[in-house]
Amino acid sequence: MRIYVLGIALWLSGLFPVLAAEDHGEAFNPGEMINHHIQDSHFWHFWDGPYGTMPLPVILYSTDRGIEVFSSFKFYDEHHQLVPWQGYQIEHGHIIPLEEGRTVIDFSITKNVAAMFLSVILLFGVFFSVRKGYDRNAGKPPKGIQSFFEPIILFIRDEVAIPNIGSKYEKYLPYLLSIFFFIWFNNMLGLFPGAANVTGNIAVTLTLAVFTFIITQINANKYYWQHIFNTPGVPWWLKIPIPIMPVVELIGVFTKPFSLTVRLFANITAGHIIILSLFSLIFIFESIWVGPLSVLFAIFMNFLELFVALLQAFIFTILSAMYFGAAVEEHHHDEGLEQKVV
Amino acid sequence: MDLVTPGIGLIFWQTVTFLAVILILGKFVWRPIMNALKAREGSIEEALRAAELAREEMEKLHADNEKLMAEARVERDQVIKDASVLASKMREEAREEANKITQKMIDDARHTIQLEKQAAINEIRNQVAEFSLQISEKILRRNLENESQQKALIEEYLKDMKLN
Numbered sequence: 001m002r003i004y005v006l007g008i009a010l011w012l013s014g015l016f017p018v019l020a021a022e023d024h025g026e027a028f029n030p031g032e033m034i035n036h037h038i039q040d041s042h043f044w045h046f047w048d049g050p051y052g053t054m055p056l057p058v059i060l061y062s063t064d065r066g067i068e069v070f071s072s073f074k075f076y077d078e079h080h081q082l083v084p085w086q087g088y089q090i091e092h093g094h095i096i097p098l099e100e101g102r103t104v105i106d107f108s109i110t111k112n113v114a115a116m117f118l119s120v121i122l123l124f125g126v127f128f129s130v131r132k133g134y135d136r137n138a139g140k141p142p143k144g145i146q147s148f149f150e151p152i153i154l155f156i157r158d159e160v161a162i163p164n165i166g167s168k169y170e171k172y173l174p175y176l177l178s179i180f181f182f183i184w185f186n187n188m189l190g191l192f193p194g195a196a197n198v199t200g201n202i203a204v205t206l207t208l209a210v211f212t213f214i215i216t217q218i219n220a221n222k223y224y225w226q227h228i229f230n231t232p233g234v235p236w237w238l239k240i241p242i243p244i245m246p247v248v249e250l251i252g253v254f255t256k257p258f259s260l261t262v263r264l265f266a267n268i269t270a271g272h273i274i275i276l277s278l279f280s281l282i283f284i285f286e287s288i289w290v291g292p293l294s295v296l297f298a299i300f301m302n303f304l305e306l307f308v309a310l311l312q313a314f315i316f317t318i319l320s321a322m323y324f325g326a327a328v329e330e331h332h333h334d335e336g337l338e339q340k341v342v
Numbered sequence: 343m344d345l346v347t348p349g350i351g352l353i354f355w356q357t358v359t360f361l362a363v364i365l366i367l368g369k370f371v372w373r374p375i376m377n378a379l380k381a382r383e384g385s386i387e388e389a390l391r392a393a394e395l396a397r398e399e400m401e402k403l404h405a406d407n408e409k410l411m412a413e414a415r416v417e418r419d420q421v422i423k424d425a426s427v428l429a430s431k432m433r434e435e436a437r438e439e440a441n442k443i444t445q446k447m448i449d450d451a452r453h454t455i456q457l458e459k460q461a462a463i464n465e466i467r468n469q470v471a472e473f474s475l476q477i478s479e480k481i482l483r484r485n486l487e488n489e490s491q492q493k494a495l496i497e498e499y500l501k502d503m504k505l506n
Binding site for chain 1: 347362366375376379
């Protein structure tokens with residue numbers, strides 16, 4: 001019980017660092033503050049002042065210098081001012097070489113990468129202990145953490161994988177479960193104070209969508225391709241001489257991962273922006289009386305975000321399952337059904 | 343614009359991490375869990391089927407029992423009926439036998455009585471004859487004494503020899 005109270009207190013306390021963070025004396029710029037909070041960074045900033053920022057490893061690759069690894073604190077001097085280091089400097093969160101004409105690829109363990117590693121460690125910890133439950137209670141009802149996750153796993157299997165993919169669901173189930181829990185865990189962790197906005201970063205969502213896209217294309221059977229290039233049930237003059245339908249269908253193949261990318265990214269980022277905007281109101285009006293109202297709305301938004309975290313993970317998973325299902329479906333009997341998938 | 347520009351570094355790390363997640367969780371977590379769930383579902387189904395089978399077996403046993411009971415009841419009724427028929431027959435026979443014996447005893451008795459009666463009558467007849475002879479003898483002995491006395495004597499003797 002105590003741990004729940006602690007968790008909720010920690011979570012609500014996420015509201016307060018933001019309140020404290022922006023008192024610099026200079027004019028308050030809500031756009032800049034919000035961007036700073038939802039974007040990736042080479043530092044993990046918890047609070048202002050001493051020990052409030054954690055350095056992260058910078059990993060750079062360039063053709064002339066090879067791989068370079070150093071702490072991101074090298075970009076700060078003792079007066080906490082940004083300075084160049086070894087021919088690089090940070091500009092708007094990006095590492096840029098000082099020399100003209102040099103290009104460098106940034107493989108740094110940024111805040112998002114570090115947060116993602118943490119979430120994966122948590123994911124492994126949780127699910128290895130869930131699996132241990134199956135070893136211990138073989139053939140018996142689930143216990144403890146196992147009984148919390150089993151209904152969710154069964155839901156993904158029985159309500160997401162089987163209805164959408166059909167009899168070949170077993171091949172895709174590990175992927176669907178992985179993607180569901182990865183997104184959900186990262187969405188939830190993103191709500192913690194000081195946490196990174198992992199699933200609200202377009203690079204992350206793009207990568208996840210590309211995974212779904214590649215799996216779909218690799219496993220697609222001839223009916224799937226036939227459906228794209230020679231759509232059944234469509235008049236011939238839409239295919240020859242101008243291949244309108246094939247082009248439309250081919251575009252559809254790529255809009256699916258694109259929509260997956262943008263949907264998750266936009267939903268999560270929007271939630272963060274709304275909460276941060278609510279807090280910005282306090283500083284825009286420069287009145288303490290706006291505070292309670294802002295906090296009230298932010299708490300409400302936080303609860304909504306808890307739901308959105310689950311919902312978006314579910315949507316990403318079920319859409320992936322639908323795409324897999326469309327790719328491996330054996331025969332096209334119902335055209336109306338196909339329209340729904342898009 | 344930074345917000346919607348995917349960074350190469352993050353894509354790289356995301357790919358590596360997520361591949362690791364899929365492979366490791368897939369091999370060591372999801373597969374074993376799927377198998378465990380399937381095994382458990384199978385065993386539950388098996389148990390349910392076994393229970394159903396046992397129930398049917400029970401029902402069949404119950405029906406068999408019912409049948410046996412019914413048969414036993416019929417048999418019992420038959421036995422009782424047979425017994426009662428036998429008993430009544432035996433009773434009838436016994437009665438007849440008894441009747442017969444009784445009749446025979448009565449007949450015998452009657453016969454005996456008849457014989458006894460005859461014997462008695464014969465005896466009486468003999469006695470009467472004897473008495474008559476004695477009386478006659480006495481009368482003859484005393485005769486001539488007195489006519490009236492003779493008569494009185496006869497009277498007296500006759501009284502003595504009243505047939506009783």
